Structures are given as structure tokens and as C-alpha cells.
């Protein structure tokens with residue numbers, strides 16, 4: 001039985017005051033951590049204070065990206081060592097917006113995933129196809145390739161601890177959700193690929209999230225699917241009420 005992981009990705013939304021107020025309100029409402037992993041991936045600027053404010057609660061704080069090097073002359077970047085030093089447990093790697101606007105590639109995603117493990121962080125590695133790729137029937141091969149390249153060189157143990165977020169790019173922030181069946185089919189392809197790259201045990205352990213216009217109205221159906229173990233949520237993670245509902249849905253998955 002895989003533990004569901006519901007993660008909000010705030011992207012570049014919220015001021016620090018808004019973020020702190022949100023976390024203060026939600027931290028007492030997050031489910032038992034032995035049943036659901038509840039995560040907010042906040043802007044880097046807020047991580048230290050939010051991490052301090054969730055101490056002792058079941059709400060966890062994650063980062064939205066990081067550099068692959070431990071340190072160096074990389075103006076504006078944050079390193080895995082810096083995140084680890086703050087006690088941040090999760091980091092999103094290779095979100096489609098990072099791939100699209102910040103030139104991240106499967107090769108850089110792979111370096112970052114390795115760096116995350118080196119510093120004790122759990123990567124949430126994003127994969128997903130464009131609308132054009134879906135319409136041309138290449139979703140499966142695109143996603144399989146992203147998974148193979150992203151996990152390249154990881155040990156079996158590391159691979160089993162990686163969280164993979166399947167986010168069809170055409171469903172992000174558009175209100176268009178993949179049907180639960182379609183999302184499950186691609187998550188199944190991902191699990192099968194992990195089995196081929198490693199083995200069945202690793203494939204059964206790895207957690208796969210769906211992301212793309214997830215909201216309280218559709219999360220239960222998505223989480224009811226065999227291969228969907230959680231959600232990576234943008235818009236609906238910005239309001240306390242809807243985020244808490246998403247976390248509660250994790251309890252019934």
C-alpha cells in the first residue's frame with residue numbers, strides 16, 4: 001500500500017504574509033502523517049520561516065526547484081545543501097514550466113534528482129507531454145523517455161523513493177483535466193517503465209502523482225485509480241479551504 005502524497009505547488013503566487021497566514025491556518029488541519037503526506041511547495045524566499053512554522057505539525061514544506069551543484073557562482077540559484085540545511089524534505093524537479101521557461105532538460109533533471117538524494121531530499125520529478133505530442137499519439141514514448149532519463153543512474157532504493165508527477169502540459173492551469181482513466185493509463189505506463197528499468201518491487205513502491213487542474217471536485221476519482229498515488233496541485237492549493245479538502249481526499253484514497 002503506497003501512502004498518498006498531496007502536494008501544493010504555489011508557483012510564484014502569494015506574498016510572505018499571505019503564505020504565513022495560510023500555513024498557520026492549515027497546519028493544524030493536515031491529516032495524520034502516517035496516512036497522507038501533505039506538502040506545500042512554496043517560493044524559495046519563504047522556505048526558512050515556513051519550515052520553522054510547521055515544526056511539530058504534519059504539514060511539510062517543499063521547494064519548487066534547485067540547482068544541481070552543492071555551491072558555486074550561480075547568481076540567483078539555491079542549492080540542495082541550502083535546502084537540506086533548512087530541513088526541507090521535498091523538492092520539485094523539472095516542472096514543465098522550468099523546462100519551458102528556464103531551459104531545463106532531461107539531462108539537467110537527472111543531475112538535480114541525483115543531487116537531491118545526495119543531500120537527503122526527496123525529489124518530485126515531473127514528466128508529461130504537450131498537446132501536440134498527445135494528439136500525435138506519442139504520449140507513452142515521451143513519458144517513458146523522460147522517466148528513463150530522469151532516473152538514470154539512481155539505485156533501486158533511490159528510484160523507489162522518488163515521487164514522479166505526471167502532468168500533461170495541456171492540463172496545467174487550463175481547467176482541462178485528463179480523464180481519470182487517461183491519467184491512470186499514463187501513470188500505469190510510468191510504473192511499467194520503472195519495472196522494466198528496475199524491477200516489480202521498485203515499481204510497486206514508487207509513488208506517482210497526477211497534476212493538471214486537480215480540484216476538490218475531481219480528486220477523489222483520480223485517487224481512486226490504481227496507479228495514481230497523489231496529486232501535484234497548482235491553482236487549487238492556493239486557497240485554504242480547497243487545499244484542506246484535497247488533503248482530506250488523500251485520507252480516503
Ligand SMILES: O=C[C@H](O)COP(=O)(O)O
Pocket residue numbers: 009095167171172173174175211212213214232233234235236
Ligand atoms: O504543479 C502543479 C501543476 O502545474 C498543476 O497546476 P494546476 O493545478 O493549476 O493545473
